[in-house]
Amino acid sequence: MQDLLFDFIAKYVSLTEDEKNAIISLDTFRTFKKGVILLREGQNSNEAYFVLKGCIRAYYIIDGEEKTTAFYTEMDALTPPCVVNKTPSEYYISCIEDSIIIISNPEMEAEIFDKFPKFESLCRVLSEELLAKQQINFDEFKTSSPEQRYLNLLQSRPDLIQRVPQHQLASYLGIKPESLSRLRPRIMAKNKW
Amino acid sequence: MQDLLFDFIAKYVSLTEDEKNAIISLDTFRTFKKGVILLREGQNSNEAYFVLKGCIRAYYIIDGEEKTTAFYTEMDALTPPCVVNKTPSEYYISCIEDSIIIISNPEMEAEIFDKFPKFESLCRVLSEELLAKQQINFDEFKTSSPEQRYLNLLQSRPDLIQRVPQHQLASYLGIKPESLSRLRPRIMAKNKW
DNA sequence: CTCATTTCTTAACTTAAGTCAACGAGTCGT
DNA sequence: ACGACTCGTTGACTTAAGTTAAGAAATGAG
Numbered sequence: 502m503q504d505l506l507f508d509f510i511a512k513y514v515s516l517t518e519d520e521k522n523a524i525i526s527l528d529t530f531r532t533f534k535k536g537v538i539l540l541r542e543g544q545n546s547n548e549a550y551f552v553l554k555g556c557i558r559a560y561y562i563i564d565g566e567e568k569t570t571a572f573y574t575e576m577d578a579l580t581p582p583c584v585v586n587k588t589p590s591e592y593y594i595s596c597i598e599d600s601i602i603i604i605s606n607p608e609m610e611a612e613i614f615d616k617f618p619k620f621e622s623l624c625r626v627l628s629e630e631l632l633a634k635q636q637i638n639f640d641e642f643k644t645s646s647p648e649q650r651y652l653n654l655l656q657s658r659p660d661l662i663q664r665v666p667q668h669q670l671a672s673y674l675g676i677k678p679e680s681l682s683r684l685r686p687r688i689m690a691k692n693k694w
Numbered sequence: 695m696q697d698l699l700f701d702f703i704a705k706y707v708s709l710t711e712d713e714k715n716a717i718i719s720l721d722t723f724r725t726f727k728k729g730v731i732l733l734r735e736g737q738n739s740n741e742a743y744f745v746l747k748g749c750i751r752a753y754y755i756i757d758g759e760e761k762t763t764a765f766y767t768e769m770d771a772l773t774p775p776c777v778v779n780k781t782p783s784e785y786y787i788s789c790i791e792d793s794i795i796i797i798s799n800p801e802m803e804a805e806i807f808d809k810f811p812k813f814e815s816l817c818r819v820l821s822e823e824l825l826a827k828q829q830i831n832f833d834e835f836k837t838s839s840p841e842q843r844y845l846n847l848l849q850s851r852p853d854l855i856q857r858v859p860q861h862q863l864a865s866y867l868g869i870k871p872e873s874l875s876r877l878r879p880r881i882m883a884k885n886k887w
Numbered sequence: 888c889t890c891a892t893t894t895c896t897t898a899a900c901t902t903a904a905g906t907c908a909a910c911g912a913g914t915c916g917t
Numbered sequence: 918a919c920g921a922c923t924c925g926t927t928g929a930c931t932t933a934a935g936t937t938a939a940g941a942a943a944t945g946a947g
Binding site (some may be wrong): 646647648676677679681687 | 903904
Binding site (some may be wrong): 666668678 | 923
């Protein structure tokens with residue numbers, strides 16, 4: 502199981518056995534059942550997540566309606582804004598599937614960064630990379646129509662369309678479930694003729 | 695001028711005179727006239743920007759049309775994805791106003807990080823903070839209508855509405871200039887009655 | 888100052904997303 | 918196996934954004 506993590510890290514830096522053991526000794530691997538809520542609105546959490554297996558989703562409840570804004574799957578990292586800003590969480594995080602997740606907190610990070618500065622460097626690089634990725638994502642979202650966004654998702658994360666319920670996908674695409682339902686036939690019609 | 699920068703940094707860490715001098719000696723303060731293009735599509739740049747004064751904007755040209763996706767004003771930092779990914783740039787960056795900007799590159803960063811590890815730590819924190827901010831931004835964008843987005847912007851960055859041309863604001867809000875034009879009177883009508 | 892260009896607004900029309908409601912299929916708990 | 922929910926689809930209607938076009942206002946270059 503840990504190999505998934507170390508293979509991922511190996512793309513950025515090579516770790517000594519000592520360093521790997523330091524990570525393992527933190528003992529932060531957790532498994533959750535589908536449906537478990539990891540974070541609730543209003544909570545003062547300081548947990549960051551790294552998905553080894555499975556899928557979690559972030560969603561707001563606005564006027565009693567769930568608004569799904571993100572899905573995190575294998576090798577995705579998520580530090581909720583409430584952790585960074587030390588404010589109560591504005592949203593929920595729950596497991597869409599049975600999942601294996603690494604949960605860390607700032608104290609653990611500080612400890613590791615202190616012992617192995619290399620990790621802080623790694624985290625800086627990862628976070629800059631994430632930031633760039635998310636910028637591009639946001640840009641694509643802004644510059645395209647719901648239809649294009651769906652086609653885009655079909656290309657970039659085809660798995661999501663399989664593993665995620667439609668109404669969650671819809672708000673992820675910034676539209677209503679009924680609209681998503683109508684999108685599909687419309688696209689088909691275009692490709693046929 | 696540099697004080698602007700050091701005041702900003704002081705919110706995160708305190709710097710010694712040595713460290714301040716190290717930054718100043720990099721001699722990366724630049725001034726640009728309104729209209730100057732800092733980065734072009736297709737370019738292989740490795741420059742990151744930090745706006746001390748003025749305003750720059752990022753925009754794509756898609757089907758011959760400008761799509762503005764971001765504005766960076768005082769104390770905003772921007773590392774274009776092309777720098778992180780070492781790929782040709784997908785977008786343009788230009789100065790909307792006469793601006794004073796700090797331009798850095800990965801080599802300079804590496805040098806500074808090596809001499810003063812504190813800076814890498816600072817950059818990690820900054821970038822995590824930025825990531826959180828952008829997540830919230832994206833979430834707000836997804837979960838609201840063009841009208842709400844405009845009202846939102848009016849609240850969170852009222853200066854932008856003054857200093858930026860409407861058609862650029864429009865694509866920033868994910869709509870056409872004509873739609874933005876119609877938004878305003880509609881909102882007024884709602885508030886009046 | 889003047890002409891050319893860009894920017895903003897307005898209008899008429901088209902298209903697609905939102906809303907409300909109904910219905911069948913699937914899921915869950917008991 | 919049953920009924921209660923949830924989920925996805927469909928339909929009719931409303932609303933707002935896209936499109937195309939025209940013209941007024943502001944800006945810039947010479």
